[in-house]
Amino acid sequence: xxxxxxxxxxxxxxxxxxxxxxxxxxxxxxxxxxxxxxxxxxxxxxxxxxxxxxxxxxxxxxxxxxxxxxxxxxxxxxxxxxxxxxxxxxxxxxxxxxxxxxxxxxxxxxxxxxxxxxxxxxxxxxxxxxxxxxxxxxxxxxxxxxxxxxxxxxxxxxxxxxxxxxxxxxxxxxxxxxxxxxxxxxxxxxxxxxxxxxxxxxxxxxxxxxxxxxxxxxxxxxxxxxxxxxxxxxxxxxxxxxxxxxxxxxxxxxxxxxxxxxxxxxxxxxxxxxxxxxxxxxxxxxxxxxxxxxxxxxxxxxxxxxxxxxxxxxxxxxxxxxxxxxxxxxxxxxxxxxxxxxxxxxxxxxxxxxxxxxxxxxxxxxxxxxxxxxxxxxxxxxxxxxxxxxxxxxxxxxxxxxxxxxxxxxxxxxxxxxxxxxxx
Amino acid sequence: xxxxxxxxxxxxxxxxxxxxxxxxxxxxxxxxxxxxxxxxxxxxxxxxxxxxxxxxxxxxxxxxxxxxxxxxxxxxxxxxxxxxxxxxxxxxxxxxxxxxxxxxxxxxxxxxxxxxxxxxxxxxxxxxxxxxxxxxxxxxxxxxxxxxxxxxxxxxxxxxxxxxxxxxxxxxxxxxxxxxxxxxxxxxxxxxxxxxxxxxxxxxxxxxxxxxxxxxxxxxxxxxxxxxxxxxxxxxxxxxxxxxxxxxxxxxxxxxxxxxxxxxxxxxxxxxxxxxxxxxxxxxxxxx
Numbered sequence: 001x002x003x004x005x006x007x008x009x010x011x012x013x014x015x016x017x018x019x020x021x022x023x024x025x026x027x028x029x030x031x032x033x034x035x036x037x038x039x040x041x042x043x044x045x046x047x048x049x050x051x052x053x054x055x056x057x058x059x060x061x062x063x064x065x066x067x068x069x070x071x072x073x074x075x076x077x078x079x080x081x082x083x084x085x086x087x088x089x090x091x092x093x094x095x096x097x098x099x100x101x102x103x104x105x106x107x108x109x110x111x112x113x114x115x116x117x118x119x120x121x122x123x124x125x126x127x128x129x130x131x132x133x134x135x136x137x138x139x140x141x142x143x144x145x146x147x148x149x150x151x152x153x154x155x156x157x158x159x160x161x162x163x164x165x166x167x168x169x170x171x172x173x174x175x176x177x178x179x180x181x182x183x184x185x186x187x188x189x190x191x192x193x194x195x196x197x198x199x200x201x202x203x204x205x206x207x208x209x210x211x212x213x214x215x216x217x218x219x220x221x222x223x224x225x226x227x228x229x230x231x232x233x234x235x236x237x238x239x240x241x242x243x244x245x246x247x248x249x250x251x252x253x254x255x256x257x258x259x260x261x262x263x264x265x266x267x268x269x270x271x272x273x274x275x276x277x278x279x280x281x282x283x284x285x286x287x288x289x290x291x292x293x294x295x296x297x298x299x300x301x302x303x304x305x306x307x308x309x310x311x312x313x314x315x316x317x318x319x320x321x322x323x324x325x326x327x328x329x330x331x332x333x334x335x336x337x338x339x340x341x342x343x344x345x346x347x348x349x350x351x352x353x354x355x356x357x358x359x360x361x362x363x364x365x366x367x368x369x370x371x372x373x374x375x376x377x378x379x380x381x382x383x384x385x386x387x388x389x390x391x392x393x394x395x396x397x398x399x400x401x402x403x404x405x406x407x408x409x410x411x412x413x414x415x416x417x418x419x420x421x422x423x424x
Numbered sequence: 425x426x427x428x429x430x431x432x433x434x435x436x437x438x439x440x441x442x443x444x445x446x447x448x449x450x451x452x453x454x455x456x457x458x459x460x461x462x463x464x465x466x467x468x469x470x471x472x473x474x475x476x477x478x479x480x481x482x483x484x485x486x487x488x489x490x491x492x493x494x495x496x497x498x499x500x501x502x503x504x505x506x507x508x509x510x511x512x513x514x515x516x517x518x519x520x521x522x523x524x525x526x527x528x529x530x531x532x533x534x535x536x537x538x539x540x541x542x543x544x545x546x547x548x549x550x551x552x553x554x555x556x557x558x559x560x561x562x563x564x565x566x567x568x569x570x571x572x573x574x575x576x577x578x579x580x581x582x583x584x585x586x587x588x589x590x591x592x593x594x595x596x597x598x599x600x601x602x603x604x605x606x607x608x609x610x611x612x613x614x615x616x617x618x619x620x621x622x623x624x625x626x627x628x629x630x631x632x633x634x635x636x637x638x639x640x641x642x643x644x645x646x647x648x649x650x651x652x653x654x655x656x657x658x659x660x661x662x663x664x665x666x667x668x669x670x671x672x673x674x675x676x677x678x679x680x681x682x683x684x685x686x687x688x689x690x691x692x693x694x695x696x697x698x699x700x701x702x703x704x705x706x707x708x709x710x711x712x
Contacts, residue, residue, distance in 0.1 A: 040535045040634065084635050193680055219674075222683040224639045226630060227437075229430040230674040233554070250537040254630035261548045261557035275631070280538030284631055286546070 030074035031064055031350065033337065034105025034130075036095040036121075038083035038113045042274045043137035043248065043329045046301075047110040048077055049321050050135070050333030057316070064341050067348040073337065076103040082117040083137065083248070085223040092117035093124060100128050106350055109336045113137030113329075115196040122146060122154050129352045131156045131359070133336040136329025137248070139164040139196040139272060139297075141203075144379035151376065155356050158378040160339060160371070161332035162297045162392050164200040166382045167271050168207055170295060170392045174269070174406055175213060175242060178415065188240035188266060189218040190231055190247065190255065197246035200271065204244055216240045221247070228255040232264050241421075245270035252276070253285060260288035263420045271295040277302075277327030282400045289397045291418045293405070299386065300331025300367035302395040302402045304410040306386040309367045331367040339364065339371055368393070385409050425552040427671055433560050435667025436567035437626055439660050441640050442647030443571070444618030446659035448496075449648065450591045452608035454504055454514050458522035459619055460641030465525055466492045466620035467632040471539050481542060489620045496616025500609045508608070526637045540631040541624065563625045570621065571660055578656075587611060591654065646686040650693045652703025661701060665689070 035051055038044035055073040058064065063072040078099055080092040092112040099105040108130050112118045118138040125132045134143065134157070141163050147154045162170075178184040187208050191201035198220060205215045216238035219231040232255075235243050243259070243266045245252065253275040259268050268291070275281060276294045299306035300313055303324070313334055317325045325331060343358035344350060360375040369386030373379065383389030384407040394406035396415055403413040441463070448456045456462075466488050473484035499521055507513035543559035550556075578584035589597040590607045598604050622640075646666060651658030669685045693700055 040530055042536065045535070086638070220678065220680040222680065224636070225679065225682055226636075226639075227430065227434050227670075229433075230426065230671060231679060233426050233430075250631055250633040250636070253537055253540070257629065258557075262555040263548070275537040278536070278538055280536070284538040284540045286542065 028063075028069055028071040030072045031066075031107070031344070032103060032105045033073055033075050033340075034096075034099030034103055034108045035075055035077045035110040036080045036092060036099055036108065037077060037111045037136070038081055038092075039077070039079040040081070041083040041113065041248075042278060042327050043083060043113045044079070044111065046326050046329035047113070047136040047333040048075075049317065050325075050330045050335075051075055051109055051337055053313075053317055053320050054334045054337035056320070058337065058341055065345050066350065073341075076105060078103075080112045080117065082112045082114040085249070089114075089117045089120045093120055096121045096124055100124075100130055105130065107340055107355075108132035109340065110135050110329075110333055111137060114194065115140035115143065116194070118143060119146065119195075122157050125156050126153050129156060131340075131352050131355055132158065133340065133359075134159040135161060135333040135336045137272075139167065140199055141165050142195075142199075144374070144377035147379075148377045155378070156352060158359055158373055158380075160336045160373075160380045160390075161328065162382055162390065163379060164196055164271075165203060167295050167297065167392065168200060168204050170394060170406060171204070171244065171269060171271065172207055172211055174293070174394060174415070175208065176211065178242065178267070179213070182241070182417070184241035184267075185212070186214045186216050186238065186240045186266075187242045187244055188216045188231075188235035188238060189244045190228070190235075191218070191220050191245070192247040192249055192252075193220050193222045194248075197248070197272070200246050201244075204246075208244075223249050224251065226251050226254055228258050229262070232258055232262055235266050236262075236264050240266045242266055243268045245273055248272040248274040250275060253281075256292055257285055257288050260285070260290070263418075265421050267291065267293065267415075267417065267421065269293040272297075272328060274327060276397065277395075279324045279326060279402065282397060287400070290399070291397065291416060293394060293396045293415065295392065295394045297328045297392060298331050298368040299391045299393045299404075299410055300334075301325050301327050301329075302393055302404050304393060304404045304412060306368055306391055306393075306410045307365055309365065313367045335366040335368070335371060338366065366390075426554045427668075427675060429551055429554045429556055431668040431671040433556075433564055434671055435664040436564045437622075438643055438647055438667045439571070439663035440563075440567050440618075440622035440625060442644040442651075442659045442663055443574070443656065444615040444622065445641075445644040446648045446651065446654065446656050447574075447618060448611050448615035450654035450656060451587050451611035452500070452508070452590075453594075453654070454500070454508060454608065454612070455511075455518065455653075456612065456615060457515055457519035457641060458499065458525065459615070459644050460637035460639070461522035461525035462492055462496060462616045462619040463623045463640045464529065464632065464634055464637040465495070466616075467541065467623040467627045468529060468534055468539070470541055470624060471632055474541070475539075485624050489617050489624075492616040492620035493613040497609050497613040499616075500612035504612070505605060505609075508605075522637070522641070526634050529634050534632075534634060537631050537633060541628045543628045559628055563629075566621075566625060570618075571656075574656065583610075587614075643686055646690050648700075650689045650700055652700030655700065655702035658700055658702030662689075665701075 059072045063070040078095040080095040081087045082092040191197040273294045276292045281289045347354040347358040369391045372381045381389040395402040445459045469488035473479045545558040548557040578588045647662045651662030
């Protein structure tokens with residue numbers, strides 16, 4: 001039978017198109033990164049942006065070299081909603097399960113973002129032998145302690161950002177400076193009723209007490225609380241000079257506005273203070289965010305020159321997303337993808353046990369300093385010097401800008417007091 | 425003094441949240457579970473008109489309240505009217521609308537913590553030694569004026585009396601020539617506007633977050649159940665009971681239990697007096 005030449009030409013064109021297209025994209029099967037994130041919240045979407053930025057950069061540079069084969073990364077995001085009030089932990093677990101079973105994720109990067117959900121997901125990850133690098137929101141020390149306690153079971157779980165105890169240490173160092181400079185000795189703690197914040201408030205009370213500070217009170221507010229006047233009045237009446245805030249709920253903006261309106265003579269010093277981390281905070285508070293101090297956990301989430309990577313990442317993020325890195329989760333999620341690439345290339349395989357060993361041997365420079373995991377706990381090793389380990393970042397809002405004031409090695413300014421706290 | 429000042433502010437805020445829900449239920453007997461969504465959507469419409477379209481703030485508020493009112497009427501005329509009288513269907517239907525609005529806003533990119541409305545007046549003053557900002561003062565004054573205005577409207581205007589007639593006895597109102605569906609539609613419109621006014625007054629204290637729509641709904645239901653479903657005055661007094669109870673809880677028990685107060689109030693009311701404080705019609709039914 002004679003074939004029509006037009007049909008042959010068409011077949012040829014289609015075949016050429018398919019072949020050339022496949023060759024242009026990536027001939028090899030992609031490595032799937034599953035990202036279970038709470039997308040309506042800062043720590044969710046910053047993580048997604050950080051991950052996607054790194055993936056784009058890596059893919060543009062040729063992908064991941066797995067024993068001589070270049071494979072691209074592919075990101076699959078599922079909204080866990082775990083940071084939203086009233087959403088049960090099971091929602092996040094279902095999201096992780098779907099990423100593993102339906103999306104065939106090779107690795108899990110990002111969340112779940114809420115500590116409770118991340119802790120609950122550890123067993124699921126172990127059961128499926130999926131390596132997970134937590135990059136945003138999970139601050140509870142219980143995470144890495146669980147790995148340490150049952151290493152064989154939970155060795156697939158890593159955390160690449162600072163955790164609550166480390167954050168407390170950084171804040172205490174600042175409190176000590178404030179004590180020395182202004183004589184501040186009284187701390188009032190306000191926390192949100194969630195695992196990491198409650199735990200951190202408890203530890204902060206103990207540590208501050210042991211360092212010679214008087215903890216004048218602790219108030220735990222339920223998620224969604226919208227009036228903080230009584231707590232602020234208590235802080236004022238007890239003569240507190242620092243208000244230590246552990247709150248990632250949006251209503252923390254009400255707290256900070258109330259603090260400014262009531263002119264409470266105590267410096268607001270927060271951690272995971274999501275509302276104050278974002279560049280839009282100044283505008284949204286009409287400048288009432290002035291003087292708010294906030295621990296954004298890792299360098300790169302606010303402008304600094306911690307390493308050569310820092311501003312390169314900062315500018316690339318700003319260019320891609322049209323906004324500066326907004327807070328916790330941006331730089332750590334970005335670095336998690338690079339750390340994973342590095343580990344997979346060294347392991348030469350996606351075999352989870354071999355990649356775990358490679359991740360434990362990670363030793364690379366990144367956006368917030370040298371990245372190394374503690375081989376027993378799988379917690380990134382912190383430092384105040386970017387040449388030694390992962391550095392944190394504490395910023396203060398000063399005249400509409402996020403100014404990094406800690407650690408000294410990367411600081412761009414020093415802590416300022418509101419006029420109603422300055423002794424004349 | 426601080427308990428009195430912030431208890432009053434908290435109570436008036438709760439009253440503002442619950443007033444629209446109470447009004448709609450009182451007149452149309454429709455439990456509007458989209459109330460929280462209407463609250464949030466008004467905030468976002470105002471924000472969009474003011475921040476994005478660059479309209480003057482007052483005009484933005486006026487337009488967004490109009491949009492809210494129309495949306496409320498639209499909801500009744502095209503959706504809720506079909507299930508009116510079927511209690512469970514009304515709840516499911518209105519909740520589904522609310523869910524669609526809130527999730528639609530999220531899907532549309534309205535997320536984050538940096539969207540807010542400006543306060544009416546900057547600055548603060550001392551009231552009996554307690555610092556209070558002017559916007560909260562506005563909130564209390566406007567809240568009380570609104571309640572007084574509603575009372576005058578429902579007692580001294582033809583439309584208000586017709587609405588009240590509907591609320592008291594729908595069948596008798598029908599016999600007197602009052603179009604019950606039209607009145608119910610108007611009630612939904614008024615309820616949506618009241619939700620909008622609450623949003624305009626409360627949202628500048630913090631920021632516009634989609635998820636807070638669910639909280640507003642819970643607080644509105646709490647206020648209305650304690651006050652007596654359908655009673656506007658009941659809702660107002662219940663707001664004061666819950667509002668002060670929350671503040672007293674923060675001061676004497678612990679801020680941790682602040683949110684539990686509203687839920688406890690619902691449970692206690694349903695056990696001790698299911699008709700609520702001022703739910704007279706329901707009380708008669710209970711006696712029978």
